[in-house]
Amino acid sequence: MTLIRMIQEKNSETEFLYVGTRQGLESDIIPKENIPFFALDLAGGFERHFTLSNFKRAANAILSVKKAMKVIKNFKPNVVVGTGGYVCGPILLAASLLKVPTLIQEQNVVAGITNKILSKFVTKIAVGCEVALKHFPEEKTIYTGNPIRSEVLKGTREEGLKHFNFVDELPVILISGGSRGARSINRAMIDVLINAAKNPTAQYLHVTGKGEFDDVMNRLNEAGIDIKNFKNIRVEPYLYNMPQAMAMSDLAIFRAGATGLAELTARGIPSILIPYPYAAENHQEYNAQALVDAGAARMILNQDLNSEILQKTIDELLKNPDELKKMSVASKNLGRPKAAEEISEMILNLARE
Numbered sequence: 001m002t003l004i005r006m007i008q009e010k011n012s013e014t015e016f017l018y019v020g021t022r023q024g025l026e027s028d029i030i031p032k033e034n035i036p037f038f039a040l041d042l043a044g045g046f047e048r049h050f051t052l053s054n055f056k057r058a059a060n061a062i063l064s065v066k067k068a069m070k071v072i073k074n075f076k077p078n079v080v081v082g083t084g085g086y087v088c089g090p091i092l093l094a095a096s097l098l099k100v101p102t103l104i105q106e107q108n109v110v111a112g113i114t115n116k117i118l119s120k121f122v123t124k125i126a127v128g129c130e131v132a133l134k135h136f137p138e139e140k141t142i143y144t145g146n147p148i149r150s151e152v153l154k155g156t157r158e159e160g161l162k163h164f165n166f167v168d169e170l171p172v173i174l175i176s177g178g179s180r181g182a183r184s185i186n187r188a189m190i191d192v193l194i195n196a197a198k199n200p201t202a203q204y205l206h207v208t209g210k211g212e213f214d215d216v217m218n219r220l221n222e223a224g225i226d227i228k229n230f231k232n233i234r235v236e237p238y239l240y241n242m243p244q245a246m247a248m249s250d251l252a253i254f255r256a257g258a259t260g261l262a263e264l265t266a267r268g269i270p271s272i273l274i275p276y277p278y279a280a281e282n283h284q285e286y287n288a289q290a291l292v293d294a295g296a297a298r299m300i301l302n303q304d305l306n307s308e309i310l311q312k313t314i315d316e317l318l319k320n321p322d323e324l325k326k327m328s329v330a331s332k333n334l335g336r337p338k339a340a341e342e343i344s345e346m347i348l349n350l351a352r353e
Contacts, residue, residue, distance in 0.1 A: 001033060002147040003081070003105075006344040017075045019068075019091050038071060040064065040087055061090070068094035078351035079103065082118065089114045096121040101350040105343060107146050107258035108283040109290050111135040123350060126343050128258055128336075131290055144343050145336020146262035151243040153266060153337055160248025163241065164234060166203045171318060173204050174249040174269075178276075179238065181209015182255060184305050185274055189253075190219050191307035192314065193233055197225050200232040202318060205245055213237035251317060251324065253310070256288035256299075262339070268332030270296060270324055272313055277302040296331035 007014050020026035022039045030037045068090040072080070080095035082088030082104045095102050102122040106115050109129045119125055119136045127133055128146035157168075166172055177185040186208050196204050208216045216235060220227060227233045239245055246252075246267050254260050256275040264271055273291065275284035291297035298313055317324050336342075 001029070002149055002340050003344055003347070004033075004035065005150075006147070006340045007347060010344060010348060017071075017077070019071060019087060021087055024085075024087075040067060040071070040090065064090040065094050065097075069098060072098050072100060079347055081105065081347055082115075082122075083107065084112050084115055086114060089118065092118050092122060101353065103343075103347055103350060105144075105146075106132055106136070107262075108132065108281075109286040110281050110283045112280060112283070124346055126346060128262065128339070129287070129290055142342075142346070144346075145339035146258050147340035147343055148259070148262050148266050148337065149243070150340075152246060152263045153243075155243045155247030157248045160244045160246075163244050164205060164248065165231065166205075166234075166248065167231075170200070170232065171202045171250040172248050173202055173251045173253065173314065174207075174245050175204065175253040176207040176239075176242075176255075176260075177209060177212075177274075178255050178257065178260070179209065181207075181212035182274070182276070183212060184302050185253065185255075186212045186216050187219075188305050188307050188310045190216070190223070192311050193220060193227075193235070194223050194225055195311060196233055197227075197230045200230065202314075203232045204234070205249075206233070206235045207239050207242075207245075208235060208237055210237045251314070253314075256284040256291075258287060261287055261291065262336070265291070265296065265331045265335035266337040268328045268335060270317070270327030270331055271298075272310070272317075273297050273299045274302055274305055275299070291331070291334065294330050294334055296327055296334055 004016055017036050017038060018026065018030045019038045019040050022041060027037065027039060072094050077100060079101045080092055082092045084107065092102050103124045103126060104115050104118050104122050105126045107128040109131045111132060125136045125141040126144040127141060130143045133141055133143055161168055175189055189206055193204060196202065227235055246263060246269060249269050252264055252269050252271040254271055254273055256273045273288040275288045288297065288299045292299050300309060300313065
């Protein structure tokens with residue numbers, strides 16, 4: 001939606017058709033934004049060894065491209081954009097076969113299989129990480145960074161502290177495992193929050209995810225911690241105002257999804273990253289490693305995560321403000337706050353051409 005909004009700002013007459021799957025979140029989100037949505041049902045990816053089911057998948061893949069060509073012919077787009085995933089394969093391949101200009105936006109350090117294949121056919125490629133340049137043809141690939149919501153940069157620390165009823169004298173730590181939460185992070189945070197209640201040297205805003213909230217609250221209550229009595233701790237199931245939370249944060253504990261990292265680096269927030277271990281191609285670990293290599297983050301693998309190691313890492317950073325400041329500068333240097341504007345201009349240029 002970030003790219004769509006940016007293109008609408010630049011050209012209000014632009015028409016859109018969003019192609020996704022019925023199973024994806026987009027099938028619920030996009031229609032609410034008054035964007036036409038078309039569901040292209042797919043059979044999923046191929047198995048990595050020979051099986052009879054792969055013949056059926058191959059037939060379905062060919063059928064998907066035929067369906068995609070029909071979509072392209074009916075809508076008659078000036079440009080087709082893909083951001084990864086199975087559904088991008090047939091749509092962008094069909095567009096390329098029909099000589100429609102195409103662009104893919106690779107968000108991760110390690111390119112997905114679909115985008116690697118599509119790179120041979122598409123017109124332009126925008127990559128979210130500089131390291132990803134090596135995975136694509138040099139002559140048509142541009143390092144833009146990943147698009148972020150404009151609201152991310154608008155909040156101030158003062159506004160955030162006031163909204164969440166925190167004070168300026170203590171550092172603020174933001175914890176989030178994504179919109180659905182991350183059980184491993186939530187469980188590791190229990191003892192950290194208990195220690196924070198006993199020793200309030202920092203402020204914690206812990207976003208659990210809606211499905212995990214009750215479990216976290218029950219565990220804290222069992223430990224005798226009623227967070228209503230501690231002004232330095234807030235536990236929320238979900239945040240509708242994440243930009244305000246980021247604006248006041250001195251440190252973040254996050255997964256390593258491309259969008260979250262783009263927002264953290266745009267604001268220059270140092271982080272402790274716990275990559276989701278089951279991400280395709282293990283791309284979250286590679287995303288996190290890029291920030292670690294740049295000096296912007298620490299990484300704890302999910303398999304190594306527990307309360308003790310998380311508390312130790314937090315303490316090391318909070319007790320060393322110079323190190324935290326260096327990480328903040330390194331994070332800011334990685335940020336590409338104008339990525340959405342740059343990518344949208346690439347898309348419009350392709351459409352004009």
